[in-house]
Amino acid sequence: MTSDDERWNQLTAWMQELSQGQWKLADQRVTFREVPGAGRGLFATQDIEPGSTILSIPAVTLLHPRNIQRADDEAQAANQPNPLSVPHRMLPHSTVNKRLQGTSAKQVETRITTTEALALYLTLNRQPSTQRADSTYSPWAEYLNTLPVSFRPWHPLTWLVKPPVDDPNYQDWNRMNDLAEKYLPKTALDKLQGVCKRYRRHTAMLRKGVPLVLQEEPDGKLERRWSQVTEEDLLWGWLNVNTRTLYLQLDMPSIPNTAYADRNALGGRKRTEPDSEQQNHSMAPLLDLANHSHLHMENGSTQAEQRAGVSRGARLCAVHLVDESAAISSKSSTKSDAPLGWRKRTFEVCAPKNAIIKKGDEIVFAYGPHSDETLFAEYGFVPLGGENPWNEVVLDDLINTAWQKRESPAMVALKSEVLEMNGYLNEYTMHAYPGPPHPSHRLLTALRLMYIKVPEAALQKYIDDPTNKKVHPALQAFLDLLMGVEDNISDENEQAVRGCIRRVCLEALDGIGKKLAALQLLHQPQPSEHLADAIRMVERLWINYQTIFHGVMQSINQGIIF
Numbered sequence: 001m002t003s004d005d006e007r008w009n010q011l012t013a014w015m016q017e018l019s020q021g022q023w024k025l026a027d028q029r030v031t032f033r034e035v036p037g038a039g040r041g042l043f044a045t046q047d048i049e050p051g052s053t054i055l056s057i058p059a060v061t062l063l064h065p066r067n068i069q070r071a072d073d074e075a076q077a078a079n080q081p082n083p084l085s086v087p088h089r090m091l092p093h094s095t096v097n098k099r100l101q102g103t104s105a106k107q108v109e110t111r112i113t114t115t116e117a118l119a120l121y122l123t124l125n126r127q128p129s130t131q132r133a134d135s136t137y138s139p140w141a142e143y144l145n146t147l148p149v150s151f152r153p154w155h156p157l158t159w160l161v162k163p164p165v166d167d168p169n170y171q172d173w174n175r176m177n178d179l180a181e182k183y184l185p186k187t188a189l190d191k192l193q194g195v196c197k198r199y200r201r202h203t204a205m206l207r208k209g210v211p212l213v214l215q216e217e218p219d220g221k222l223e224r225r226w227s228q229v230t231e232e233d234l235l236w237g238w239l240n241v242n243t244r245t246l247y248l249q250l251d252m253p254s255i256p257n258t259a260y261a262d263r264n265a266l267g268g269r270k271r272t273e274p275d276s277e278q279q280n281h282s283m284a285p286l287l288d289l290a291n292h293s294h295l296h297m298e299n300g301s302t303q304a305e306q307r308a309g310v311s312r313g314a315r316l317c318a319v320h321l322v323d324e325s326a327a328i329s330s331k332s333s334t335k336s337d338a339p340l341g342w343r344k345r346t347f348e349v350c351a352p353k354n355a356i357i358k359k360g361d362e363i364v365f366a367y368g369p370h371s372d373e374t375l376f377a378e379y380g381f382v383p384l385g386g387e388n389p390w391n392e393v394v395l396d397d398l399i400n401t402a403w404q405k406r407e408s409p410a411m412v413a414l415k416s417e418v419l420e421m422n423g424y425l426n427e428y429t430m431h432a433y434p435g436p437p438h439p440s441h442r443l444l445t446a447l448r449l450m451y452i453k454v455p456e457a458a459l460q461k462y463i464d465d466p467t468n469k470k471v472h473p474a475l476q477a478f479l480d481l482l483m484g485v486e487d488n489i490s491d492e493n494e495q496a497v498r499g500c501i502r503r504v505c506l507e508a509l510d511g512i513g514k515k516l517a518a519l520q521l522l523h524q525p526q527p528s529e530h531l532a533d534a535i536r537m538v539e540r541l542w543i544n545y546q547t548i549f550h551g552v553m554q555s556i557n558q559g560i561i562f
């Protein structure tokens, strides 16, 4: 059995070989190690001076559709084609719209996005016997071998997708599913269901596209492999893509309306989806061993960092897109001024400008300004200690319910319309950062309107003609607030708003207390280790909300002006 150390050695030797010796492990200043509760992570092998390069990744080792096509073409030319690659007529378009006009309907039907193509590539190259992706055909075999063995049962998406009966996690699955459906905050469940919908939509494309291609161009090896592919393989492939890719500009055009399969029948790729992100991203060997952190490193170690007791010495680094010739030769100070084509575009990790990285520090970067719920649903973890500066709690249901209890349906409808017209309806949030803990501007604005006394007819008149200058004085005070002419509507209105925030916090804290008590019961009788971890992750979501609500209550009690 290959150990993680051996896999690391094979991976780095392969990277060196593929870059024809230009990239050397000796020039990189990282190694990997297990991090309790976070899988593996990257660690500094020496002290690193501020702003300097820690790690660069050869462009040729990046796994994305353009490199897949390039590698397949080379293998074909050498008479050693890879039968388990993504059929090229499925690969995403790399041409601009005009060139697509001659494309036949059949070709269009099988076309998939970068996200789907990567998921398919990984799925086809997963070795069912070893549960590891070490395809004998793929030039990325050494990299595939370093991917997680399984996402079950720790990734919450697997709590919504039932395993086969012979899966070792089958016994626990109903309880995992229950945990998701009954114990998650509703907004977190919505996010997780959104991830599940995306997963199902993308894999439906593959289930449709591959047989169509095989019908047109029969290929024994691919057909055999595809017939063995299970839901578990697809889930594994897709989750690898979802948790381990980085945005990389591949010069892929956005998804054109007419160029991709079955937009409507399969739930549709609407224009609102982030086309460019779905098309332009890549897996990055070795770099994908770096964990996420939200720590700010503007002035060396921050208060948050000290409080979070980042005793394990995590250092937030920056990942840059660079031209490979500059990245590889980062030892010399001359940066290449060659144009940045996708072939040379790659990633470089740099030390923070204002802090020294010590030997043994963990090298982390921010995956994005993600809330706890997003980290949970997309990446499968929840930060400890309520320290995530991007965390927020969404309160639409609580606020709207309280509002409906207080005002008539007609009044709620009219005021909602006014909020909508001005872009303030819903997405009401509270935050602990930046301190002091506070309700969002959207929430304050909506509450201020909810608490003004204004006749229905005055609201209707404004809705019918917002340009009319004759507006009821109370509504005018609200509009002045929107324009920034005033900071608040009146002392009375402000008191009512603060009272409401206080009540909402108390109600939410009461609900959280009950949820945590119910979750506590799930620890009896003692659950399996995996289930206990899952319960703790859900508890953490609630506890981090508690921190926000306590903080906002404290701000109110201290008379802090929002």
Ligand SMILES: C[S@@+](CC[C@H](N)C(=O)[O-])C[C@H]1O[C@@H](n2cnc3c(N)ncnc32)[C@H](O)[C@@H]1O
Pocket: 037, 038, 039, 040, 041, 148, 243, 244, 288, 289, 290, 291, 292, 293, 378, 379, 380, 381, 382
């Ligand atoms: C790009 S990978 C990072 C390397 C990963 N730890 C591994 O062993 O392969 C992303 C995954 O790492 C884990 N992860 C990243 N940052 C984490 C953190 N701060 N706490 C816990 N888990 C984390 C999550 O499982 C996430 O899906």
